[in-house]
Amino acid sequence: MYHLPAVALRGTTILPDMIVHFDVSREKSIQAIEQAMMQDQRILLITQKNPETEEPVQEDLYPIGTIAEIKQLVKLPKNIVRVLVEGIERAQLVSLEENPNYLEAQIAVFEPEEDLDETVKEAMLRSIKELFVRYCNSNKQISKELAGQILELENVEKVLDQISIHIQIRYEERQKILEAVSLEERYEIVGMILTNEIQIMEIGARLQSKVKERVDKNQREYILREQLKVIREELGEDNSATEAEQFLETVKKLKAKKEVKERITKEINRFKNTVGSPAESGVIRTYIETLLSLPWDKTSRDNKNLQGAYQILEEEHYGLEKVKERIMEFLAVRTLTKKGESPILCLVGPPGTGKTSIAKSVAHALNKEYVRISLGGVRDEAEIRGHRRTYVGAMPGRIANGMIQAGVKNPLMLLDEIDKVSSDYKGDTSSALLEVLDSEQNHKFRDHYVEIPLDLSEVLFIATANDLQTIPGPLLDRMEIIEVSSYTENEKWHIAKEHLIPKQIKAHGLKSAQLEISDEALREMITAYTREAGVRSLERKIGTICRKSARKILEEKESCVRVEKENLEEFLGRARYTFQKKNEEDQIGxxxxxxxxxxxxxxxxxxxxxxxxxxxxxxxxxxxxxxxxxxxxxxxxxxxxxxxxxxxxxxxxxxxxxxxxxxxxxxxxxxxxxxxxxxxxxxxxxxxxxxxxxxxxxxxxxxxxxxxxxxxxxxxxxxxxxxxxxxxxxxxxxxxxxxxxxxxxxxxxxxxxxxxxxxxxxxxxxxxx
The missing domain is CATH 3.30.230.10 (Ribosomal Protein S5; domain 2)
Known part of the structure; x- marks a missing residue:
């Protein structure tokens, strides 16, 4: 053991036989170098674990460093010293001595290990040289002269040291090689690093090759496409002739005004001239297909049978007299005038009172196509008006899409949850709905994507809402409000008896003869197990009874399950609600x-x-x-x-x-x-x-x-x-x-x-x- 001045290195590790220069700026490191120059020019170079540490102690340093000989010193401006050193041998840091001026290390030099068998050394030498050749073939940054010099060496220890010095690896991996004192351990680490680097470079080369192939393929397709264009011109054929001809044939059959047909024909002519630009032709194709799928003047025939329509409404919905009355008035006016202005109705009421389902029944009664547009949470104006075609991924708005879905210009369009639209920086959704729901304007509704005005005057709009307070005044003013109030117990009983029970029995795979729910049990479910304005919870309770009944029928082989007031708790558990009854006697306050x-x-x-x-x-x-x-x-x-x-x-x-x-x-x-x-x-x-x-x-x-x-x-x-x-x-x-x-x-x-x-x-x- 002996003492040497030490320099803590940041982000670099120096190996034996390595000649390298580095800059020193810390005062303690400069004084350590000066002290070494005054002695035998030898110094311990040891790497910090964390490069950010300014005043390292022994715990901040790796345990093994390199004894190096200082070859040259150059003083640079700003108190920086550039040092050229040559690594000599490995040394273990035993301790750091207390010295206020510089780091002084007590070190121990490793004794030479016992010689391995020559056969083992030869096997190591051949194996590591083979790996190094593969590394050089993958990494072109090592020159042939340098590779040749390393491969000419016959000492396996020297070969390992030279490879470790010249391959491009991180200082942490170089530190692992430095700490590998025995030859076998050093051989394993260097071999593993070389193998890992070779695999990384091979994967990178493979990925680069794939990218090049794709670029070449695109270039080839472009050249072939240009050649095809020239061949078609020579043959006198129009570009995109087949698709364009199909579009033109569809335009001839289209029920639309002359102006609409002219606009679509103009777009088809543009499409013909875009064969060299697949991106542009795709955009125009999509636009033409959208225009051709819109029902410009295509209508369906409404039901003119007032009695038949009323019967359908009565069969499908119990109560809701005001709604039925208003629909019958609309049908009577439409029958007399042959056209008539379509009203814009807004059904307002608590959840579960059948607002959405009544709209479906109205469509059935009037023989209209039914389209439901859910507006809950919509906050982008483009959802209603569509995106402008200048944007990537532009598409029509929900109204235009609804017309495409209906396939006719006079469907029943349900605007569900109109009170739950919101606004953000992309525009005010409720303001966009003003034009849709204004009978004075909607005969020329302009969708930003379609651009050609759409006629919405024959669409029967029905909106639903839970609360009128959140609907802006101008939008509310354009709609005819019909209140759908809470159901009475008697109404709930009739709805459950006539609609919900048959519906749930069918949905759960039962037959009507396999489940019987008594009238008393049904009334008990309404009063004691649900408390709501509508009938959603009641329907869920009936569904629960159906599920338990299905299990009884299969497991207990019962032919019919009968639900009475007395055994209702067996199916639904304890009653959840009780009405607070009146006081028994008069009281003060x-x-x-x-x-x-x-x-x-x-x-x-x-x-x-x-x-x-x-x-x-x-x-x-x-x-x-x-x-x-x-x-x-x-x-x-x-x-x-x-x-x-x-x-x-x-x-x-x-x-x-x-x-x-x-x-x-x-x-x-x-x-x-x-x-x-x-x-x-x-x-x-x-x-x-x-x-x-x-x-x-x-x-x-x-x-x-x-x-x-x-x-x-x-x-x-x-x-x-x-x-x-x-x-x-x-x-x-x-x-x-x-x-x-x-x-x-x-x-x-x-x-x-x-x-x-x-x-x-x-x-x-x-x-x-």
């Missing part, structure tokens, strides 16, 4: 309100408590801003009429009022709980009970007027389900009540109120005090 939800109506029990305090007003039950304002208006109205009820003037300063609506996890908002909260507060303050068999709905003003509300059908259904027989409704909603079916209003005593005095008179036991 508790009033039953009525609410509209997206899945139908519900009742809200509003509770008010009074506590001694400092006049605070507390609202709980996750109320929205509108409902909070209604509560504030209610308390202001009560304070204005305190004299009528002998309420102490200091009462509101000395008591806290707490209003709560149970089910705090469910958000509640809307303007229809004003009179309910005001009545509950007044009852709590005056200690007068409110009738238990009564529910109410309506908004209140500061002066006690009762304002009209919406969702009356759903609210009255909720009151009936809760067992309530008396309902207070704003007087201005009287026309809405008159439009309701008898099955909804039967059994309900509907009292119309216009002021809070009337509400209090009807709500309080014993009337107004």
């Amino acid at each position: 508790i009033v039953r309100g009525l609410a509209w939800t997206s899945v139908g109506g519900d009742t809200l029990q509003i509770e008010v408590n009074l506590m001694p305090g400092q006049g605070e007003f507390v609202l709980t039950g996750q109320m929205g801003d509108v409902m909070k304002e209604s509560a504030q208006i209610g308390i202001s109205y009560i304070r204005s009429i305190t004299e009528n009820y002998q309420i102490d003037a200091e009462f509101f300063k000395n008591n806290d009022i707490h209003i709560h609506i149970p089910e705090g996890a469910v958000p509640k908002d809307g303007p229809s709980a004003g009179i309910t909260m005001a009545t509950a507060m007044l009852s709590a303050i005056t200690k007068i009970p409110v009738k238990a068999n009564l529910a109410m709905t309506g908004e209140i003003t500061l002066r006690g007027r009762v304002l009209p509300i919406g969702g009356l059908k759903e609210k009255l259904l909720a009151a009936k389900n809760a067992g309530i027989t008396t309902v207070l409704v704003p007087k201005e909603n009287k026309p809405d009540v008159e439009e309701l079916e008898k099955e909804i209003t039967d059994g309900l005593n509907i009292i119309f109120v216009s002021s809070m005095e009337e509400v209090i008179k009807e709500a309080f036991t014993g009337g107004q005090v």
Whole structure:
């Protein structure tokens, strides 16, 4: 063991017999070189594990380095020293001595290993030379002279060292060779590196050859195509004659105006002259095929049999009287005028109420082609108007594609989920729909791709939406709104009995005789297992019964499965819903309100408590801003009429009022709980009970007027389900009540109120005090 100055190298490894120069800029490294020059010009060159380390310690260095002799020093500007060294032998780093000026290493030199058998050495020599020859053949960067000099050497150790010095490898791999002290280990590493490099270069050459072949093939095709062009010109044949002639024949048979045919013919003539440019000819071909597939003047014959059409609507859908009435009116006008303006209808209602399926039934009844365009989530204007043909991958919009799909110019086109279109930087989708849905404009609808105006005036557009609030005003103004409200329990029963059960039995491979669902079981499913405005969940429950029945029939060999109210739990599990029934007795400060939800109506029990305090007003039950304002208006109205009820003037300063609506996890908002909260507060303050068999709905003003509300059908259904027989409704909603079916209003005593005095008179036991 002895000491030598050391230089830590970054990103390079020096092997024995290697003559190389490198630049040194670190102060410690420069001082180590100067110290070596003052001694015997020998220095330890050792590589850092991480090139980014500025002040390396022993753990940052590889364990084996090279003792080198400094041959030349050249000082460069900016305190940089260029050093020329020659590697002498391997050395192991034992430790780094403490020296503030430069790295001083305690090293151990490896003893010469015992000589291997000469036969083994000869085998190694031949094998490594063969690999090196293959490497040189694949890598042209090693000169023939250098390769020849290395191959002339007969010492296997020298051959390995020379190959390691001259092949192009990363410094980490060179470090592995340096750390291979024994000859056998060094031979294995060098051989593995050479083999790996040869494989990489062969793969690269193979890939390059494939690329060259493809380029040559394209060049060959181009030359042949040009020769074919010249041959056709010599023979007097037109370019793309066959396809162009087929297109021209189709144009002659096309039902379209003269202007349209002229435009298509012009495009075909352009197509003839693009044989030398396959990309352009492909674009024009696609455009011509699109124009030829559009139904310019091709129409289907509508059904003129009013009775037959009405019968189809009645068979396929129960209820929905307003929709059926409007469709029959359209059919009657079309029959009288021979053409008539196609209406643009918008069916609005909760999910699952049959808006999409009624459109399909209308198409069936009118004998029209049916096209469904789903607009949910569409946010690119080009989806409606199409892309301009200047863009790569341009295509027609959904409206033009729908016309192609229908094959006629007078289909029924369903615009599904029109309330869910959105906008982004690519344009406003709802604005693009304005031209489509405007009967004054859509006879010349311009698709950006088609460019020729399309006549949409004979298309019967039916749109569907869940919520009108999200549809922009100008778009809403162009459509005729038809509300599809929630189904009553009786309607759901009829729909399930006449449509859903037969449909699900057929879908599950059963026969009608193999499954019977009793009327009581069906009513129990509607009330206890589903709570929705439509019938989707009900259909899923029927599907569940069908699946379990199919299993019983196959496993238990039952010929018929009968589902009764008593064994319904066996098929569907425990009941999920129960309606909150009316209170058994009149109570102070508790009033039953009525609410509209997206899945139908519900009742809200509003509770008010009074506590001694400092006049605070507390609202709980996750109320929205509108409902909070209604509560504030209610308390202001009560304070204005305190004299009528002998309420102490200091009462509101000395008591806290707490209003709560149970089910705090469910958000509640809307303007229809004003009179309910005001009545509950007044009852709590005056200690007068409110009738238990009564529910109410309506908004209140500061002066006690009762304002009209919406969702009356759903609210009255909720009151009936809760067992309530008396309902207070704003007087201005009287026309809405008159439009309701008898099955909804039967059994309900509907009292119309216009002021809070009337509400209090009807709500309080014993009337107004």
